[in-house]
Amino acid sequence: MASAGLADMRLHPPDQPPAQTGRRSCPWDALSSSALPADPCAAAARATTDGVTTAGGIRPGGAGSPSAAGPSAPDWRQQLREGLEALPAARRRQLRSLEPRAAAQFQPSPAGSAAGAPTAAASAGSTGDLMAGSNTAAVDNARSAPAATPPAAALPLLDLASNDYLGLSRHPAVLAAAASELAASGLGAGSSRLVSGTRPVHLQLEESLAAWLGRERALLFPSGFQANLAAVCALADRHSLVLADRLIHHSLLVGVRASGARLQRFAHNDPADLERRLLTARRQRPSGRLLVLCESLYSMEGTSPPLAALVALCARHQAPLLVDEAHALGLLGPGGRGLAHGFAEVAIVSGTFGKAFGSGGAFLAGDALVGDWLLQHSGAFRYTTALAPPLAAGALAALDRIQAEPRAAAALLARAERWRDGLAAAGWPRPPGRGPILSLLLGDDVSALAMQERLAAAGLLALAIRPPTVPEGTARLRLVLRHGLPSGSLERLLMALGPGPLPPKPR
Ligand SMILES: Cc1ncc(COP(=O)(O)O)c(C=O)c1O
Secondary structure: OOOOOHHHHOOOOOOOOOOOOOOOOOOOHHHHOOOOOOOHHHHHHHOOOOOOEOOOOOOOOOOOOHHHOOOOOOOHHHHHHHHHHOOOHHHHHOOHHHOHHHHHOOOOOOOOOOOOOHHHHHHHHHOOOOOOOOOHHHHHHOOOOOOOOOHHHHOOOEEOOOOOOOOHHHOHHHHHHHHHHHHHHOOOOOOEHHHHHOOHHHHHHHHHHHHHHOOOEEEEEOOHHHHHHHHHHHHOOOOEEEEEEOOOOHHHHHHHHHHOOEEEEEOOOOHHHHHHHHHHHHHHOOOOEEEEEEEOOOOOOOOOOOHHHHHHHHHHOOOOEEEEOOOOOOOOOHHHOOOOOOOOOOOEEEEEOOOOOOOOOEEEEEOHHHHHHHHHHOHHHHOOEOOOHHHHHHHHHHHHHHHHOHHHHHHHHHHHHHHHHHHHHOOOOOOOOOOOEEEEEEEOHHHHHHHHHHHHHOOEEOEEEOOOOOOOOOEEEEEEOOOOOOOOHHHHHHHHHOOOOOOOOOO
16 A cells, blocks of 8 residues: 555546546546545545646555455455554554543533633733633643543643634633524434425524625535535536645545546645646646645645735636635634635635634535535535534634634734744744644654653643654644633743754844
8 A cells, every 4th residue: 555656546647538428427436436545644645746646546456446356355454454554653653642641631621620710811811812711721720620530641731732723612602502502403403404404503604604705605514524525526527637735635635536536736835836737737638627726724834825826827727716714714814704705716615613613514605606516416515414503503603703803813813923933032943824823843753753742741732743644754743822822831832842953033
C-alpha cells in the first residue's frame, strides 16, 4: 500500500477523457465496485504530484475488483494487516488524543465548580473577551476540583487544541435552544429530510444562513465531511478536471474521488500556479469541465488564500470555485461571514457547525440552481438522516450569538496576533496567517511529539500534527486559541516551549 504509485491511482490518463457512455455519471460509480485504500487519508495525502491523478487509490486486482474473485482472492485481513504494518511505528502507537487522559479534560468539571471559578470573569475581562459560557473555567478549575476520575486519568490540561473558537459549545443561549428543541422534537429526526425528517428549525436555519451569507439557498448536512463530498459531486463529474490547493481537506479529496473527476493540485495559496494550470487545461480541452477547490482558513497551517485573485482567475477560465469556510465562519470576513462573503462568483460555500458554531452538522450555500441540484440529485443530502433537531436549534442560536456579538471574534483575532508576536519575540518562527490557528513548524515527527509531551507536562494540551495529515517533514505543533482562555495562557505556553531556535524579535 505504501508504495502504491501514482500510476496505480490513475483511473484514466491525463489527456484522455474517459469514454462517453451517454449517461451522467453517478457520483458513487467510482466507489461502488472498488475498494478504498487501506488508509484513504494517507493515499490522498500522497497524491501530491504535479501530474494528474484521481484522488484515490484503486489498485488493479485489489480486493473488491472483479479480478480479485476466485480461488486466488487476496485475504482481506492480511491486506488490513499490511496497511497497518506500513505505518511507521511511532505514528501508529502515538495516537495520544485517543487515550483516556487526554479525553478526560473535555469532560465538564463537577457541577458548580465552573460557576464558582475565580478566573472566569476576571480572565474574560482582562482579555477583552465578551461572550459568556466559556469552558475555560471548567478546564482550568478541574485542577483544584475534587478528582472525579482516577488520578492518572484526571490530569487537567488547558485546551489549546479544540476548534470551539468562540466557546459557543457551552454558551447558555445555545444550550438552552438545543435543550428546548430536544424537549419539543426529540433527539433524532427519525428519517431523511425528504421522508419525515424536516422540522421547522431546519428550514429556519437554512433561511437564516442563506440570508446571513447573502446566498439564495442553504442546505443542511449532518457533517462537513458529507457536505464537502456533496459539493464536489454537484460541480464535477468523471469528465471534469479538479484543481485543488495542495493542502485541501481530506473530505474534498474524497469528494473528487466519488465524482470520478481527475485531480491536480496547485501550490498552496498560489494563484500564479493555479493560473498556469488553468491555462494548460483550457489549451488542452477548451470546453472541458473544470472545478477549483480551496479553503478560506487552512486548519493545519492557519493560512488563508488571496481569495479575490482566485475568484478572478476562476471567472476568467470559467471554472466554478468551491470554498470550504469550515474554520473561517464566525471569525473571518465581515461579521464573521467568511472570506467568500461578497464574492457572488463563488459557486458553493461550505460551512460546518463543528468549529466556531460549537456543535455539529454543516451546510452548503449557493444560488437557487445549485440548491435545487443538491436537493434533486445529491445522495449525500437525500439518503441520510436529517441533522438532529437539537443541533439545528443550537446552530441557529450560535448564529444569533455570532451576529449579536461580533466583537468576540474581533477580540479573538487581536489576541491571536499578540500570541504570534509573543512567539516571534521568544525566537519561534512567527506562525503564518491571521486567525486563531497557530502552526509551529518543527519538521520531524519525533520533535513534534516531544514538544507535545513537554507541553502536556506543563499542563497544556496542544497536538503534534504529523504526516499523513500534513506533508512529510512538516510535522508541527498546532496551537488553537479560543474565547475565554485565561489571561497568562501565552506566558504559560512560552515558558513551556522554552526559547525558540531563532534570534528573538523585539515586540
Ligand atoms: C477544512 C475542513 N473542512 C471540513 C471538515 C469536516 O467538517 P465536519 O467536522 O463537520 O465533518 C473539517 C473538519 O475537520 C475541516 O477542517
